[in-house]
Amino acid sequence: MPNPHRRLSDPRELNALAHPVRMAIVELLSISGPLTATELADRLDETPANCSWHLRKLAQHGFVEEAEGGKGRQRPWQVPGLGFRWD
Template identity: 45%
Template structure:
């Protein structure tokens, strides 16, 4: 297998703040998932207006996260993601950077929740072949930090070759699919880490 392109490491607090905007997060995830799309197509997919999407896409372009793609029909030029994933780094001790990082995580989680709800709302209209292979799983593990690191890297190595923006060998019938993985210590309602 060819070496996969790296994720973009995000260090800049202003870029983190820009990514914490829910619509920008949704647009970037959408373009990464489905490939080049016009602002109008993005608007339909994320539930906004074409003009609003166009403005936010231009903002993402200023940070080098999206760019214009060649138009097939010579009319409105589509946008495409320039990155195949983002790396926010470890949650920072600096309160300004931490707040910006958590804003990005919050926007991403909200987008993931919305995608999950849309999937559940569309079950009756979904092709039975796709409905039967979709999965919503959760696990309660008991691991050390080192084991969790290994597990996270193993999951990434398994999933990453299928990322839409990377994959060049997708067979006919392949569709964009959302996969979300979260791994963190369980915290009791009281705020105490479970032992």
């Protein structure tokens, strides 16, 4: 079960999240559950390579993580928790 309301404390975390494609990726994964970069690209009208790059950036800050059940290009991603707060 996802952990609710991740506490953000580093401004770099907000910077990593503050991109329209990255925000859309987090939103889609939160609503739809695990998706691959290709599935995200289809829904966001982006390229799979672009979505993959943004997924890796989000993963560096813990906003997304690899989900089980995939390999290589068929790797699904998921959000580890729902919601954020900034103190």
